[in-house]
Amino acid sequence: MNIYADNAATTRMSDVAVQAMMPYLQGIYGNPSSLHTAGQEAAEALAAARQTVADCLGCIPKEIIFTSGGSEADNQAIVSAAVMGARRNKKHIISTAFEHHAVLHTLKKLEKEGYEVELLPVGSKGNITAQQVADAIRPDTCLVTVMYANNEIGSVLPIAEIGAVCKEKGVIFHTDAVQAAGHLHINVKEQNIDMLSLSAHKFHGPKGVGALYVRSGIALTNIIEGGAQERGKRAGTENIPGIVSMAAALKDACEHIDENAVKVSALRDRLIEGLSKVSHSALNGDPDSRLPGNVSFCFEGIEGESLLLLLDMKGICASSGSACTSGSLDPSHVLLAIGRPHEVAHGSLRLSLCESNTMEEMDYIVEEVPKVVDYLRNMSPMWKDLVNGRKPFIL
Numbered sequence: 001m002n003i004y005a006d007n008a009a010t011t012r013m014s015d016v017a018v019q020a021m022m023p024y025l026q027g028i029y030g031n032p033s034s035l036h037t038a039g040q041e042a043a044e045a046l047a048a049a050r051q052t053v054a055d056c057l058g059c060i061p062k063e064i065i066f067t068s069g070g071s072e073a074d075n076q077a078i079v080s081a082a083v084m085g086a087r088r089n090k091k092h093i094i095s096t097a098f099e100h101h102a103v104l105h106t107l108k109k110l111e112k113e114g115y116e117v118e119l120l121p122v123g124s125k126g127n128i129t130a131q132q133v134a135d136a137i138r139p140d141t142c143l144v145t146v147m148y149a150n151n152e153i154g155s156v157l158p159i160a161e162i163g164a165v166c167k168e169k170g171v172i173f174h175t176d177a178v179q180a181a182g183h184l185h186i187n188v189k190e191q192n193i194d195m196l197s198l199s200a201h202k203f204h205g206p207k208g209v210g211a212l213y214v215r216s217g218i219a220l221t222n223i224i225e226g227g228a229q230e231r232g233k234r235a236g237t238e239n240i241p242g243i244v245s246m247a248a249a250l251k252d253a254c255e256h257i258d259e260n261a262v263k264v265s266a267l268r269d270r271l272i273e274g275l276s277k278v279s280h281s282a283l284n285g286d287p288d289s290r291l292p293g294n295v296s297f298c299f300e301g302i303e304g305e306s307l308l309l310l311l312d313m314k315g316i317c318a319s320s321g322s323a324c325t326s327g328s329l330d331p332s333h334v335l336l337a338i339g340r341p342h343e344v345a346h347g348s349l350r351l352s353l354c355e356s357n358t359m360e361e362m363d364y365i366v367e368e369v370p371k372v373v374d375y376l377r378n379m380s381p382m383w384k385d386l387v388n389g390r391k392p393f394i395l
């Protein structure tokens, strides 16, 4: 069997997304800034895509800026709010300890430039509350940036409540919604979101294209300087095939959002039920407020990396922590943030599903993962210490 269960890292492009892109590769290839007919055809496609993305988020087209993906959107949102804040002597930024690195590393950079960054502690289920945000807001707070849903452990945060708190206190609210867009209902106006990042390749669109929603009235700071594209806020000839394809993928995902959620969460729950039976294991994240496709476990006494390699040999593509942390020996900052000790955080497994996965695949995973965990535990000195009582079990 060949099973792709790493949809939080990236997804397969859908037929809808591929078909939407095709006419713009060779047929309508003009530069939308050109005044001739070929250019204007591309400009029309760009405008239509912007309308589609705006409709999916509940905003107007001029509030959408196209970017190269989620990371760029996160960078631009955060830097823009910071620059606006500094003009009024507000240099305090609130975020959480388990954000994506595109957010955390941007905040690190701002810290070096004299901003004060406060990372809210995350609860053991991977949640933060709107009350925590309310309590942290100060007169000099210029930005609250909290992710919509966590990419590693799948917890979904109370975004509308946090939005309401920020609106009441007059603080800009940005959310990294890369894991949520196309998977959960979003309405930026109803949820009082000022800025929102999304990325096409997380909802069956192409890689290297994303969008930033920016509420009218918020001044953007350029990350990329050059031509006057995107209202002068993001230079560079627009990725028309990618943008058109992203819009089609987002529309498709939003039109099927409820039926996909029902199907995918049934697959998820089968895995959670099956893998929970492994001894000394624990589900990471919130069992209830959870992305439909996310399954995340820690297995005590093993290394996640070896687990992944052995699962790969059995045809199962999974992940341990985030794709961005893999390759480094540090345990995931997300698992540490929810209080998993280092030795437990090392034995993590994330399976992230989509609507084209099947129940047969889930059954296969539920059969194979415990075998591989057992095999690795039997070779592990860590595990021997645990079973001989030289060290206490944590899970």
Ligand SMILES: *Cc1c(COP(=O)(O)O)cnc(C)c1O
Residues within 6 Å of the ligand: 008, 009, 068, 069, 070, 071, 072, 074, 100, 102, 147, 149, 150, 151, 176, 177, 178, 179, 199, 200, 201, 202, 208, 209, 210
């Ligand atoms: C994937 C991801 C990103 C980065 O998006 P890219 O388009 O790959 O740059 C940012 N935040 C979250 C939560 C993600 O899952």
